[in-house]
Amino acid sequence: MSDATTQPRSNTSAGTISGATIRADEAAHFGKLAKDWWDPKGSSAMLHRLNPVRLQFLREAIDLHWACDIEARRPLAGKSALDVGCGAGLLCEPLARLGADVTGVDAAPENAAAAAVHAEGAGFDIRYIAGEVGALDLGTFDLVTAMEVIEHVADKRAFVAALAARLAPGGLMVLSTPNRTPQSRLLMIGAAEGVGLIPRGTHHWDDFITPEELDALLDEAGLDMGEPRGIGFSPAKGLHLSDNLALNYIVTARAR
Amino acid sequence: MTDKRDLLILGGGLVGMTLALAAAKKGLSSHLVDRADPASLTADGFDGRASAISTASWRLFRHVGLEETLEPHGCDIAAIAVLDQMKRGRLDFRPEPHEGTLGRMFANRQLRLALHEAAKKEPLISWHAPVEVLSRDRSEFGVSATLGDGTVLEAALMIGAEGRGSPSREEAGFKMASWDYSHRAMITGLDHSKSHENIAWEIFYPDGPFALLPMLDGPDGQHRSALVWTVDEKDAAGVLKLSDRAFLAEVHKRMGDLLGELTLNSSRSSYPLSFQHTAKIVEHRLALVGDSAHGMHPIAGQGLNLGLRDVGALVEVLDEALRLGLDLGDAQVLAKYEKWRALDSLMVMGATDSLTRIFGIPGKTASAVRRLGMAGIQRTSWLKAFFMNEARGVSGDLPELLKA
Numbered sequence: 001m002s003d004a005t006t007q008p009r010s011n012t013s014a015g016t017i018s019g020a021t022i023r024a025d026e027a028a029h030f031g032k033l034a035k036d037w038w039d040p041k042g043s044s045a046m047l048h049r050l051n052p053v054r055l056q057f058l059r060e061a062i063d064l065h066w067a068c069d070i071e072a073r074r075p076l077a078g079k080s081a082l083d084v085g086c087g088a089g090l091l092c093e094p095l096a097r098l099g100a101d102v103t104g105v106d107a108a109p110e111n112a113a114a115a116a117v118h119a120e121g122a123g124f125d126i127r128y129i130a131g132e133v134g135a136l137d138l139g140t141f142d143l144v145t146a147m148e149v150i151e152h153v154a155d156k157r158a159f160v161a162a163l164a165a166r167l168a169p170g171g172l173m174v175l176s177t178p179n180r181t182p183q184s185r186l187l188m189i190g191a192a193e194g195v196g197l198i199p200r201g202t203h204h205w206d207d208f209i210t211p212e213e214l215d216a217l218l219d220e221a222g223l224d225m226g227e228p229r230g231i232g233f234s235p236a237k238g239l240h241l242s243d244n245l246a247l248n249y250i251v252t253a254r255a256r
Numbered sequence: 257m258t259d260k261r262d263l264l265i266l267g268g269g270l271v272g273m274t275l276a277l278a279a280a281k282k283g284l285s286s287h288l289v290d291r292a293d294p295a296s297l298t299a300d301g302f303d304g305r306a307s308a309i310s311t312a313s314w315r316l317f318r319h320v321g322l323e324e325t326l327e328p329h330g331c332d333i334a335a336i337a338v339l340d341q342m343k344r345g346r347l348d349f350r351p352e353p354h355e356g357t358l359g360r361m362f363a364n365r366q367l368r369l370a371l372h373e374a375a376k377k378e379p380l381i382s383w384h385a386p387v388e389v390l391s392r393d394r395s396e397f398g399v400s401a402t403l404g405d406g407t408v409l410e411a412a413l414m415i416g417a418e419g420r421g422s423p424s425r426e427e428a429g430f431k432m433a434s435w436d437y438s439h440r441a442m443i444t445g446l447d448h449s450k451s452h453e454n455i456a457w458e459i460f461y462p463d464g465p466f467a468l469l470p471m472l473d474g475p476d477g478q479h480r481s482a483l484v485w486t487v488d489e490k491d492a493a494g495v496l497k498l499s500d501r502a503f504l505a506e507v508h509k510r511m512g513d514l515l516g517e518l519t520l521n522s523s524r525s526s527y528p529l530s531f532q533h534t535a536k537i538v539e540h541r542l543a544l545v546g547d548s549a550h551g552m553h554p555i556a557g558q559g560l561n562l563g564l565r566d567v568g569a570l571v572e573v574l575d576e577a578l579r580l581g582l583d584l585g586d587a588q589v590l591a592k593y594e595k596w597r598a599l600d601s602l603m604v605m606g607a608t609d610s611l612t613r614i615f616g617i618p619g620k621t622a623s624a625v626r627r628l629g630m631a632g633i634q635r636t637s638w639l640k641a642f643f644m645n646e647a648r649g650v651s652g653d654l655p656e657l658l659k660a
């Protein structure tokens with residue numbers, strides 16, 4: 001049985017955690033949602049393509065931070081991980097494969113429910129919770145990730161502080177987000193959303209945050225930011241880690 | 257308890273079997289399924305063919321631990337000599353001593369014996385043969401195959417390695433570009449009085465190549481080569497009906513006294529030749545390897561080598577997926593494999609196909625062009641280097657497992 005703990009029908013985003021499993025009639029609905037999320041050609045196509053790139057960065061960061069064997073299959077064994085803005089679990093499931101005890105949080109109850117349905121099908125024991133990370137009493141985690149989330153958050157300072165509060169001593173945080181540059185404006189909003197790679201209305205360019213701004217916010221929260229890497233695109237390589245931060249970047253942070 | 261594994265490999269031929277072993281070295285478990293009885297596959301006389309194993313393929317065998325078993329059975333190819341019929345003008349590919357050999361020749365039977373022995377010992381391989389596959393299923397979270405006795409085998413990723421007629425490829429509905437060469441290869445083993453001096457001969461006739469591949473001496477010191485003689489399909493029946501003596505006389509006509517007196521040392525067999533290629537080699541939780549992804553004319557002896565490069569690339573991509581925590585059936589993972597292999601197989605197949613076409617045109621002018629072409633290639637050292645690297649299999653973006 002899945003131990004999914006979600007609040008599928010709650011309309012308020014910051015719900016309390018309920019232990020209720022998903023009702024059968026709703027499972028079908030969330031199953032459909034999950035199918036779409038997990039369809040590599042569906043509306044999350046871009047996320048599917050981003051995923052290996054993020055994971056490559058993440059794996060390197062994990063190996064460095066905990067001095068793991070780079071060939072190890074389960075470098076996160078014995079560690080806990082929290083993915084904030086988990087969607088349907090595209091990152092949570094790889095983290096679970098890498099050995100972590102994973103918790104996924106998403107403000108949209110539908111997403112958390114879809115993630116739980118998918119995890120059950122795939123045979124993962126992942127805890128999914130609907131709500132705002134700042135409003136939930138979750139405890140702390142060795143690894144905290146928030147990929148492509150901060151650009152959607154109104155109060156970025158409070159959000160970063162909430163993430164920092166979830167980080168266990170000696171823990172590692174990894175964040176990714178689009179940069180606020182003329183190039184990202186053109187690509188993320190004009191091109192990518194225009195040709196349907198990203199659903200329309202996903203992004204508001206003004207809400208994007210630069211690496212310098214993120215650094216300052218992390219600093220305020222008592223965290224040191226690592227060297228950011230860009231996520232670039234080229235027709236030959238597809239999406240890949242690069243030194244060009246203009247479009248999108250990914251970065252580590254750890255407690256001072 | 258179901259025994260869900262990482263890979264469900266359908267087809268345990270040379271390619272599927274090597275894949276299972278290479279994957280196991282990376283910690284990937286597999287179900288390896290074949291409809292043929294392993295004992296019959298290694299019986300004397302089942303597969304009289306020999307394969308040229310390129311330097312790169314040899315490294316893959318070494319990585320999977322077959323070096324010791326195979327080493328004594330390989331015959332080095334020191335040079336490849338190309339002739340236009342028996343005319344003047346010979347094109348030689350002979351690497352400098354420090355460049356190593358162009359590969360080595362193995363009897364397919366020896367390759368199979370070594371692979372079977374290793375597979376039996378490998379705990380990560382669950383080998384099911386001979387069995388019949390009744391149905392295949394690829395669903396959201398995994399794949400399965402139902403066997404004749406009702407057993408259901410489950411895994412994360414299905415691999416189609418069933419050779420040219422691959423039912424998993426057919427089921428996936430991949431469109432194949434294919435054409436029949438309407439030619440047939442006559443295969444047999446020859447004993448000959450002169451030493452082959454480790455030279456592989458490719459003698460081109462309008463019907464196709466006549467190839468002599470150096471093999472190790474026989475138990476009584478007989479010099480040996482493997483013959484692959486391509487004949488037009490319309491003449492094939494006639495050639496097949498020839499008595500051994502008449503057959504040898506035909507063979508002698510085509511190679512003269514290159515290797516001295518000839519006798520047959522195995523039964524004669526024949527294979528129809530065709531070219532087939534599919535641009536798509538992956539689908540939802542399915543990847544094709546070996547002849548199921550690309551069948552080809554055996555002129556340059558690249559079929560098995562190409563399949564082994566598939567193995568190297570796929571295992572590397574899957575290993576990376578494991579490192580990143582990705583599902584082995586993840587679409588991005590499979591797309592990477594497909595992209596990597598697409599260019600390579602087209603290049604090799606293009607080269608093989610155009611070689612046949614260059615040498616396959618009848619008539620005087622064509623022959624002059626062919627000879628000119630050969631003299632041209634003889635002079636152009638970089639072209640020679642290219643051909644030699646192709647024969648060695650070391651050109652292009654090589655998978656790690658095929659590197660030194």
Ligand SMILES: Cc1cc2nc3c(=O)[nH]c(=O)nc-3n(C[C@H](O)[C@H](O)[C@H](O)COP(=O)(O)OP(=O)(O)OC[C@H]3O[C@@H](n4cnc5c(N)ncnc54)[C@H](O)[C@@H]3O)c2cc1C
Nearest residue numbers: 267269270271291307308418419546547554557559560561
């Ligand atoms: C005349 C000739 C000469 C050649 N010479 C060379 C050479 O010198 N060098 C070289 O590199 N290559 C050569 N090749 C090509 C080479 O033999 C092939 O590329 C290679 O054997 C392909 O291996 P495979 O494992 O992909 O397919 P196969 O060898 O065809 O193996 C397929 C396996 O799948 C099994 N199978 C089939 N259908 C099913 C099913 N429905 N269910 C379960 N199992 C099934 C079969 O029993 C078999 O074991 C030559 C080919 C020919 C025809």
